[in-house]
Amino acid sequence: MNPHDLLPTGLAGAVEAASGARVVAVRPRGGGGASREGAELDLQWPDGRAASAYMNYDVHKAGAGDDAAFLREAAVLRALSGPLAHAGVRVAPYYASVPDQRALVCGMVSGNDRFGGIIDTGQRDALAADFMAQLAALHRIDVAASPVEGMGPVEPAETFIRRRIAELRAGNSGKGWDPLIHLSLNWLEANIPADMPAPVIVHGDAGPGNFLYDGDRVTALLDWELVHYGDPMADLAMLAIRMLFQGFVPLPQAFAAYEAAGGHKVDLPRLIYWRLLFQTSFARRSRYDDPDAPPPPNLGMNLVYSTIHRRVLSTALADAAGIALPPVALPDAPLGAHDKSFAIALGDIRDTIVPRLADQQAAVKAKGMARLIKWWRAIERFEPGFHAAEKAEIEAALALDFPDYRTAWAAFRDAVAGNRIATDAAIILCNAHETREATLMADAMGSLADTKFAPLQ
Known part of the structure; x- marks a missing residue:
């Protein structure tokens, strides 16, 4: 061949x-x-x-x-x-x-990318410190004196923020208009940090899984697809976001190592702002049922990441806005009519298909398909009850009755877009919606189902 x-x-x-x-x-x-x-x-x-x-x-x-x-x-x-x-x-x-x-x-660079697989505490601490020193070294590059050819003009971080908010607003339009993204962008636009430092090179996706290591030394920083000029706190915010999916050392320890290596003074309010902005960027709803949307490399994993980002965003936004979130009703339901056929398909993928696949890329896609089947099984079982609960909540919030769930959800979207519902109530309803969507995906997420931001201090 x-x-x-x-x-x-x-x-x-x-x-x-x-x-x-x-x-x-x-x-x-x-x-x-x-x-x-x-x-x-x-x-x-x-x-x-x-x-x-x-x-x-x-x-x-x-x-x-x-x-x-x-x-x-x-x-x-x-x-x-x-x-x-x-x-x-x-x-x-x-x-x-x-x-x-x-x-x-x-x-090719030699090294391992599985930080979470390190058992020795001393190795973990030393490697984490070296990684934070790499971020500090990146942030010390004087881009005013040595701008990177091909990266565009060196702009203040506020310029990046305002452009990113405008891009996200422009992308949040048409039939895919999303009330959660709209509400988050409103908060972000009203709370842009003041007095940010001179721009640096921001890796944009720094954290465990995006660097290789050998022993206690980083051999290469990987995945620079989100690199830009901006605030160094943006990279520390991304570290916190990547820890949703992969373990690292406690963040206060990482921040101390960064400062000790000559990094910028850690500013938690700015870090929290960047964390919410990036989380909003990642939380755009996947629309792969849209005939015009391109196919993703791995639909199962794409939906897992999107669902986690949306659930975490809904909680982080409430946190930033000072809103106490009530418990979310998650009605139980009996097994679905096609539960056995879903189980057979999952067993075939797990026990027969994946073990016989020599092609690593095909094996990854087969595991992604298993995640989709788990999601479809949960939709059949739980979605009707979840929709009924959400319809009732929307009716109570808008003081209106609706013939079905889809009509109620459309009315809620319209109310948020038209500023006809209080922001607190809208954020609470968005959180309930995303909590239920995450529950439908929980089996497919596996150990990621309950992931949340690690403490900053």
């Missing part, structure tokens, strides 16, 4: 043109979380040089960020591999990029 056939049409040729090397082998791999697909490549240059590389790609452009974000990612890796290498920020060496397919090719 031609190794080019293991990649989307034309991608291998585009990599060869960009890198000047021939792609002699391709090994498909799972990509960057729910955002991107991936492959290991063996490259051969005309002068005889050879190297193994890792390529992330998103040919459908269904993942995080946009084309401009991809160009920033490629630019910062090119800079940190070359003219800014003296800063000491460890990255995989940049080889090539293919912007129109969002493909990024970098050299």
Whole structure:
């Protein structure tokens, strides 16, 4: 088989043109979380040089960020591999990029990415301190004196915030208009921090799972797709968000290590603001039933991440606004009519399909399919009762009666959009909705079902 056939049409040729090397082998791999697909490549240059590389790609452009974000990612890796290498920020060496397919090719770096698998406390503490020192080194780069070519103008953090809020508002429109996103953006716009420091390079997705290590030393920071100029507290906020999914050392310990390594003074109110802004960005509702939406690399995991981000956002927004959330009614229900067939399908995937898959990428997608089946099973069993409870809550809040749940939900959305319902009541209803949506996804989430923000102090 031609190794080019293991990649989307034309991608291998585009990599060869960009890198000047021939792609002699391709090994498909799972990509960057729910955002991107991936492959290991063996490259051969005309002068005889050879190297193994890792390529992330998103040919459908269904993942995080946009084309401009991809160009920033490629630019910062090119800079940190070359003219800014003296800063000491460890990255995989940049080889090539293919912007129109969002493909990024970098050299392979040895190391493990499973921080949560470290048992030795001393190793965990030392490695976490080295990671925080890497963030401090990144934030010390003087971008006023050495702006990164290809990353765009160096702008104040407030400019980034206002543009991001405007982008999120523009994206929250049409039939997918979302009251939770609208309410969060209202709070964010009214509470932009004052007196932020001069902008630095912000990794944008820093935390466990996005760095490689060997022993107690970081070998490379990974996944720069959200890199931008901004407030250093933004990276500490992202660390807190990534800890929703992967364990790390306690945040006060991490913050102390960051300051000790020459990082900026930790400002918790600013950090909390950035955490809410990023959480709002990640919490946009997945709309893959929309015929116009591109297919994601892994629908099952995409829905898991989206559901968690939305539930956590609804709680964080209430926290920021000083709203006490009441308990959410979660009516029980008997097993659904098709429960046995769902169980058989899950057993087939677990016991027969996945164990026989030699292709790692196919195995990842099969596990994603199992998550979908668990979700569909919960929808059949619990959704009617959840909808009935939510309809009653909306009717009480709006003092109106509705013939069915869909009509009630549409009326609630309209009331939020038209500012005809108190903000506190609207946030409480959004939290109840997201809590129920997360309950439907709970079996598919596994150990992530109850995840929440780690304490900041």
